[in-house]
Amino acid sequence: MKFIVLLFTVLLQRQTKQxxxxxxxxxxxxxxxxxxxxxxxxxxxxxxxxxLVGLPCLLISFGLNYLSGVIGTIVSIVVQVLLFLYILGxxxxxxxxxxxxxxxxxxxxxxAYHCAQQFLSVQEQAQSQTPLQLHQSVQQAIVMAWFKRFxxxxxxxxxxxxSGALLCLLTFxxxxxxxxxxxxxxxxxxxxxxxxxxxxSIALAGDFVQSFSTASRFMFDxxxxxxxxxxxxxxxxxxxxxxxFDCTQAVSELEESNQLMxxxxxxxxxxxxxxxVFAGF
Numbered sequence: 001m002k003f004i005v006l007l008f009t010v011l012l013q014r015q016t017k018q019x020x021x022x023x024x025x026x027x028x029x030x031x032x033x034x035x036x037x038x039x040x041x042x043x044x045x046x047x048x049x050x051x052l053v054g055l056p057c058l059l060i061s062f063g064l065n066y067l068s069g070v071i072g073t074i075v076s077i078v079v080q081v082l083l084f085l086y087i088l089g090x091x092x093x094x095x096x097x098x099x100x101x102x103x104x105x106x107x108x109x110x111x112a113y114h115c116a117q118q119f120l121s122v123q124e125q126a127q128s129q130t131p132l133q134l135h136q137s138v139q140q141a142i143v144m145a146w147f148k149r150f151x152x153x154x155x156x157x158x159x160x161x162x163s164g165a166l167l168c169l170l171t172f173x174x175x176x177x178x179x180x181x182x183x184x185x186x187x188x189x190x191x192x193x194x195x196x197x198x199x200x201s202i203a204l205a206g207d208f209v210q211s212f213s214t215a216s217r218f219m220f221d222x223x224x225x226x227x228x229x230x231x232x233x234x235x236x237x238x239x240x241x242x243x244x245f246d247c248t249q250a251v252s253e254l255e256e257s258n259q260l261m262x263x264x265x266x267x268x269x270x271x272x273x274x275x276x277v278f279a280g281f
Contacts (some may be wrong), residue, residue, distance in 0.1 A: 001277040002158055005077060007269065016085075017092035028052075029174055037178035045180050061163040070169040079164045087153050087165045100138065104250035112250075116141075132245040136235065139257050143230050146261040147191075147198055154268060155194035183269045188225070195226040198264060199233040205263035210237045233262075 035048050060083075063205035067076040103111035112131075117140050156164035167189050175183040211233050218229045234257075 001072075001077065002161070003269075003272045005080045005084060005162070006154065006272060008077075008081050008155065009088065010265075010269070012085055013088055013090055016089055016090050023086070023089040023091075025173055029177065030223070032177045037174075037180070040178075045178055045183070048236065049171075049174055049183070053167060053174055057163040057167045057170070060166065061161060064161070064163075071175055077274065083162050084153075084157060084165060087115065087162070088150060089171050091149070101251045101254055104135075104247055104254075130240070130245075131247055131250075134247070134249050135253070136238070137253065140227070140231055141236065142254065142257050143234060143261065144227055146264075147195060147226060147230065150265065151198045151268070152191055152194045153199065154265075156190065159273060191226045192222065195229050197231050200265050202230070202233050202260065202266040206234070206260050209239075219228060 010107075028266035030050070031052055036047055037048065040048070064076050067073065076086065100112055100115040103115055106168045109150065113134055116134060151167040153168060160167070171186060171190065175187055196215070196218055199218060200212070203215045214236055215229075215233045218224055218232070221229075224232075
């Protein structure tokens with residue numbers, strides 16, 4: 001059933017994507033606001049987390065497991081697809097760097113810089129960045145966006161169902177309001193396995209010879225951040241200099257990065273399909 005839900009959700013997401021779509025999390029932030037999490041101690045934060053993150057996920061899990069029979073199965077699939085679609089969001093991320101690619105096509109560096117800041121939310125930018133540095137920052141932002149918008153949720157959906165994916169999303173929203181170190185550590189733990197599986201997928205779908213050794217090196221590394229793992233796996237062997245960088249190649253390289261992430265998503269879907277057929281997953 002997980003494969004059916006995942007496949008239907010991905011197909012529905014592709015058909016309903018909207019440029020600039022914002023997932024509505026105002027209702028959840030309003031629930032958190034009265035608790036003043038930043039002023040609470042750790043015990044109080046854990047209690048609120050259990051009440052507003054753990055408990056809803058458990059109730060959803062028990063509710064879905066309670067549904068049985070043909071009608072119950074259909075209702076369960078529909079509820080899971082709708083909930084998982086909400087978790088993934090419907091933002092057409094590819095359209096966000098459409099203008100950016102157009103600027104590179106015209107070799108308009110200032111325009112590309114403006115698009116990167118405004119539409120891609122590339123942080124830690126400075127006007128002194130060279131075209132190569134800006135291009136590398138945007139490539140890394142695209143890969144991280146794929147991880148945060150799809151792969152981490154897909155992993156926890158496959159492990160713990162739609163409740164696991166929702167737990168991951170609500171934990172992130174909880175952290176934006178609390179900034180607690182223990183929640184940050186929890187987010188790091190939630191991202192540890194999926195980011196390393198994505199790194200291996202990148203090696204399989206991309207340059208296996210250069211990338212797999214790097215990806216395998218992080219398999220038992222519990223300290224490196226998700227961004228560092230993906231950056232090292234994909235871009236470690238990029239030895240270009242500012243002088244050798246050709247702006248006309250930027251557009252094709254961005255397309256290649258995006259297509260690589262799409263191939264990784266297909267690999268995950270195929271693995272889940274095989275597990276469903278041969279292991280009854």
